[in-house]
Amino acid sequence: xxxxxxxxxxxxxxxxxxxxxxxxxxxxxxxxxxxxxxxxxxxxxxxxxxxxxxxxxxxxxxxxxxxxxxxxxxxxxxxxxxxxxxxxxxxxxxxxxxxxxxxxxxxxxxxxxxxxxxxxxxxxxxxxxxxxxxxxxxxxxxxxxxxxxxxxxxxxxxxxxxxxxxxxxxxxxxxxxxxxxxxxxxxxxxxxxxxxxxxxxxxxxxxxxxxxxxxxxxxxxxxxxxxxxxxxxxxxxxxxxxxxxxxxxxxxxxxxxxxxxxxxxxxxxxxxxxxxxxxxxxxxxxxxxxxxxxxxxxxxxxxxxxxxxxxxxxxxxxxxxxxxxxxxxxxxxxxxxxxxxxxxxxxxxxxxxxxxxxxxxxxxxxxxxx
Amino acid sequence: xxxxxxxxxxxxxxxxxxxxxxxxxxxxxxxxxxxxxxxxxxxxxxxxxxxxxxxxxxxxxxxxxxxxxxxxxxxxxxxxxxxxxxxxxxxxxxxxxxxxxxxxxxxxxxxxxxxxxxxxxxxxxxxxxxxxxxxxxxxxxxxxxxxxxxxxxxxxxxxxxxxxxxxxxxxxxxxxxxxxxxxxxxxxxxxxxxxxxxxxxxxxxxxxxxxxxxxxxxxxxxxxxxxxxxxxxxxxxxxxxxxxxxxxxxxxxxxxxxxxxxxxxxxxxxxxxxxxxxxxxxxxxxxxxxxxxxxxxxxxxxxxxxxxxxxxxxxxxxxxxxxxxxxxxxxxxxxxxxxxxxxxxxxxxxxxxxxxxxxxxxxxxxxxxxxxxxxxxxxxxxxxxxxxxxxxxxxxxxx
Numbered sequence: 026x027x028x029x030x031x032x033x034x035x036x037x038x039x040x041x042x043x044x045x046x047x048x049x050x051x052x053x054x055x056x057x058x059x060x061x062x063x064x065x066x067x068x069x070x071x072x073x074x075x076x077x078x079x080x081x082x083x084x085x086x087x088x089x090x091x092x093x094x095x096x097x098x099x100x101x102x103x104x105x106x107x108x109x110x111x112x113x114x115x116x117x118x119x120x121x122x123x124x125x126x127x128x129x130x131x132x133x134x135x136x137x138x139x140x141x142x143x144x145x146x147x148x149x150x151x152x153x154x155x156x157x158x159x160x161x162x163x164x165x166x167x168x169x170x171x172x173x174x175x176x177x178x179x180x181x182x183x184x185x186x187x188x189x190x191x192x193x194x195x196x197x198x199x200x201x202x203x204x205x206x207x208x209x210x211x212x213x214x215x216x217x218x219x220x221x222x223x224x225x226x227x228x229x230x231x232x233x234x235x236x237x238x239x240x241x242x243x244x245x246x247x248x249x250x251x252x253x254x255x256x257x258x259x260x261x262x263x264x265x266x267x268x269x270x271x272x273x274x275x276x277x278x279x280x281x282x283x284x285x286x287x288x289x290x291x292x293x294x295x296x297x298x299x300x301x302x303x304x305x306x307x308x309x310x311x312x313x314x315x316x317x318x319x320x321x322x323x324x325x326x327x328x329x330x331x332x333x334x335x336x337x338x339x340x341x342x343x344x345x346x347x348x349x350x351x352x353x354x355x356x357x358x359x360x361x362x363x364x365x366x367x368x369x370x371x372x373x374x375x376x377x378x379x380x381x382x383x384x385x386x387x388x389x390x391x392x393x394x395x
Numbered sequence: 396x397x398x399x400x401x402x403x404x405x406x407x408x409x410x411x412x413x414x415x416x417x418x419x420x421x422x423x424x425x426x427x428x429x430x431x432x433x434x435x436x437x438x439x440x441x442x443x444x445x446x447x448x449x450x451x452x453x454x455x456x457x458x459x460x461x462x463x464x465x466x467x468x469x470x471x472x473x474x475x476x477x478x479x480x481x482x483x484x485x486x487x488x489x490x491x492x493x494x495x496x497x498x499x500x501x502x503x504x505x506x507x508x509x510x511x512x513x514x515x516x517x518x519x520x521x522x523x524x525x526x527x528x529x530x531x532x533x534x535x536x537x538x539x540x541x542x543x544x545x546x547x548x549x550x551x552x553x554x555x556x557x558x559x560x561x562x563x564x565x566x567x568x569x570x571x572x573x574x575x576x577x578x579x580x581x582x583x584x585x586x587x588x589x590x591x592x593x594x595x596x597x598x599x600x601x602x603x604x605x606x607x608x609x610x611x612x613x614x615x616x617x618x619x620x621x622x623x624x625x626x627x628x629x630x631x632x633x634x635x636x637x638x639x640x641x642x643x644x645x646x647x648x649x650x651x652x653x654x655x656x657x658x659x660x661x662x663x664x665x666x667x668x669x670x671x672x673x674x675x676x677x678x679x680x681x682x683x684x685x686x687x688x689x690x691x692x693x694x695x696x697x698x699x700x701x702x703x704x705x706x707x708x709x710x711x712x713x714x715x716x717x718x719x720x721x722x723x724x725x726x727x728x729x730x731x732x733x734x735x736x737x738x739x740x741x742x743x744x745x746x747x748x749x750x751x752x753x754x755x756x757x758x759x760x761x762x763x764x765x766x767x768x769x770x771x772x773x774x775x776x777x778x779x780x781x782x783x784x785x786x787x788x789x790x791x792x793x794x
Contacts, residue, residue: 038700040670054735057677058677058678059677059678059694088477097468097677120484130570197662209669217792243416255603280680285677285680289676290452290678294674294675295675295677297675299469299673299675301668301669301670301671303428303429303430303662303669304428304429304430304691304692304693304706305679305691305692305693306657306690306691307688307689307690307691307692308688309688309689311687311688312686313681313685313686313687314681314682314683314684314685315681316680316681317677317678317679317680318678318679318681318692319678319679319694320678320693320694322431323663325685332678333678334678377525
């Protein structure tokens, strides 16, 4: 069995997600018809046998609480251990402002971290989409004998990211923080397996030196000390979602079978909160091309390259192209929508036309009636 | 722990008239209406009616059904003080414990289970009906009428009444006479096979029925008539709404087709949700040339061909150029390129290979019936499965 404890950072809210981040943290952003971003991290942990997970939250986490509830859907509802939501506790003013970084966030929940009974901790960001096999990362970490394993990819992420410079043995020896392009080395997925005692040492060091950041502070000083990190290379599909553009692109990527097959596998199913939706019904005027459609919908309009979440109603004559329609929305007759993201419970009445561009999709905020 | 009412769900029948579909699984485990299995209906009805303790009596091919029910979590039937319990036949020092020999005998052998809850009332359900019903209302009426047994009844056209067990009520509304499939029905009240008994009474009749060597140990044939002749009060509870017995290929296909019209049974109504233990699969995908009309499609499906007037369960693949018409396709089935499936039921994980043709439209003859392919088989490339055929072994076409 894996001797791993999970920690998910779910306190980030990214201003560049615009209206999508107003009602929620990035980790609970709806994705691919039925999921929330955090499902990918939690499911990867579940598949590798992780049974204790702490989710670090700070503000606006009601939507995340609604989604995770007791953790039942990821087998994390346990008498002993299981899922723990970790809001700020015990640090003066930690509920004010925003955590400057993951080290500060971990300091704020240090009481919880001190109770970790596993030898290793896996750290992930709640906004990561990847089909990672954490058991393999775990094996690689244990085999390496290093204190930290960084999961990296040879691809270049679209936004700001951290990169590691590797030595001849493929170990990370230096870090390049906040890069925007391929400046050498390999890109970090910001998924780490760390020996629990090493993690606790880093937290107390950073706390004493008022260093709030995981990469710029903790890992940089770890490497500067002459330590090395084991590196696990992941070659599958992976994205962090921090901007509207990344969200829109990653959503459209899911229409591609190979990307989907990378994320959704039989061996490591992606679990999510179960809703009791009926199956989707297609009426007589439905035209559907290249679309992902969740359960509980009523489809009678024309859809092309769309992602329709559960419980939506698309009325006859409505034409949607390159659209993402989140759960519980109603698109009225003859509405013409292109390159649009509509958040939950949106009502677009008869005949409305909205057109964004793939570079600048229109966002209709949660609960809007147009 | 004392309970006011617990439910006993009879799920052990073979479903022999569904032959090819129930070779390796029990009828209540049969996929239905896209994402459901038949047992979802009584289990969800129990949960929605506030009945939190359900014993499921299994006997025939129970393994998949047991796995499907699991902890009962999917129906919120995994409470601390109640839940769903699988009750298989068992051995004991009492040699009367063995295979269930009839519906009444199955309950008789589980008297011990029922008494753990010391209930005042017991609801008896069967695992082959599609309907939504508030058992709580039925129980209220049972109590209000001071009945010993209440039988849910459906009003059917008199011409159809010959196919049902018919209740003939007296002047006071209580059942006077019960006739199984009467040639000349006197009433249109058909038994739905759903009973509420006052437990003390039922217990007594189960024990006496067990002692009767000539009894078939069946509720409809033995227990109800015995109670009637002893003058016990049997109340017909009128139910109006959608209800279908899905014991035959035709009725299973018909009931699935009914789901394409939301005037029959509204599965979308969130005030009475029918829940299923789904596998958490990704949303279904309709490809660039896929076409879906007047159909139900559910999670995990991939549709690249044409689907019309059909019900697709989870993870069904319809390849490019394949055509599915007026059919019920169960989970994991694959319809390959160029295959045609029309007026058919395709079992779980069955593969209909390229160019195969299953089923045919009604030709007006009385013998016509939908074609049925059982689960886990392959209908070979170019094979023809005619209307009314029931295939339970792989079919290969000789080259």
